[in-house]
Amino acid sequence: MTEADPTDFELMERIAQGDDAAFQMLVERYQREVYGTIVRMLGDPTEAEDLAQQVFIRVHRAAPRYKPSAQFRTWLFTILRNLVFNESRRRSKSKSIPLISAEEEEGGNHQDWADVDQKNPSDETVDRERMKHINAAIAELPETHRMAVMLKAHQDLSYEEIALVMKISVSATKSILFRARETLRRKLIEYLSK
Amino acid sequence: MNDQDELWTLIRDQAPLPDPPAWFAARTLARLRATKPQPLAWVRLPRWIWAGGVALVSISLITTWQIHVNHVHDQEVTFAALDLLSSGENPHNQEEEWFSSY
Numbered sequence: 001m002t003e004a005d006p007t008d009f010e011l012m013e014r015i016a017q018g019d020d021a022a023f024q025m026l027v028e029r030y031q032r033e034v035y036g037t038i039v040r041m042l043g044d045p046t047e048a049e050d051l052a053q054q055v056f057i058r059v060h061r062a063a064p065r066y067k068p069s070a071q072f073r074t075w076l077f078t079i080l081r082n083l084v085f086n087e088s089r090r091r092s093k094s095k096s097i098p099l100i101s102a103e104e105e106e107g108g109n110h111q112d113w114a115d116v117d118q119k120n121p122s123d124e125t126v127d128r129e130r131m132k133h134i135n136a137a138i139a140e141l142p143e144t145h146r147m148a149v150m151l152k153a154h155q156d157l158s159y160e161e162i163a164l165v166m167k168i169s170v171s172a173t174k175s176i177l178f179r180a181r182e183t184l185r186r187k188l189i190e191y192l193s194k
Numbered sequence: 195m196n197d198q199d200e201l202w203t204l205i206r207d208q209a210p211l212p213d214p215p216a217w218f219a220a221r222t223l224a225r226l227r228a229t230k231p232q233p234l235a236w237v238r239l240p241r242w243i244w245a246g247g248v249a250l251v252s253i254s255l256i257t258t259w260q261i262h263v264n265h266v267h268d269q270e271v272t273f274a275a276l277d278l279l280s281s282g283e284n285p286h287n288q289e290e291e292w293f294s295s296y
Binding site: 024028047130131134153156185 | 202208212218226
C-alpha cells in the first residue's frame, strides 16, 4: 500500500456511502488473506470462494455502522472466523459421506488440502513437497489450533488480537498456540534448524 | 531468531496462502449487487395484486361506514323509545293514530 492509497477506514467510509469502486479496492486488498485462510481452514477451494465472498458482503453491510475501535484486519478476521466456524458446525451436523470419484476408484489420489496450491506455481523458491508437508501438518490440527496458527503465522496478529478474533482469553490463546507449536515442531522438525 | 519465530516464518514463507481466482473481486461485486434490495420494489407488483388490494381496502371502508351508520340508527331508535317512555305517553295510542292517518 503506497502513501496515495486510501486507508481501510477511508475505504469503509466510502463504502458506507455506496461507493462500489471502494468496495472492490478493499476486496482486492484482502482477498488473498481471506480466501487463503478459508481454504486452509476448510480444505475446499469452491466453498472457500463462496465463504470469502460472504465475508466481504458482510463487511459491506456493516460499513454504515463500522467504527475503527480496533484494527480493521482484526474485525475482518472476526467475521471470517464466525463464518468458518459456522460452516464447520454445519458440516459436522450433516456428516455427509462424500461420493467416491471415478479417479479414486481407479486408485488415483483425491485432491487433499496440500494439493490446493498446485494452481499457484508462481513462487519457484517454494519447495512443493515441503509446502505439502507443512500444510498437511497444519490440516491435522484441531480447528481452533489451526485458526490460531493461521492468524499468527500468516497475519502476524498479536496474542491480544487473536484472542479478540477467536473470542477467547489471551491466556487461552497462548495455551492454544503453545500446544499447536509443539505439535507442529514435532512434525516439521526436519525443516527447523534445531 | 527464536524457535517461535522460526516456525511461523517457515509456515509463512514455505507454505504461503493460495491466491484466489483472478475473477474473485469482480464476482464478489456482482454478487453484492445481486443481493442489494431493489428500491421501490413494491411498485413493480403485478396489476392483479394492485386491483385486489384496492378492492379489499374499498370493501373494508364501505363495511366500516355501514357499521357506523347502523350503529347510529340503532342508537336513534333506542333514544326515541326511551324518550317516549319517559314522556309518559302511551306508545300504542300514537301508533294507532299514525296508522289511522293512512
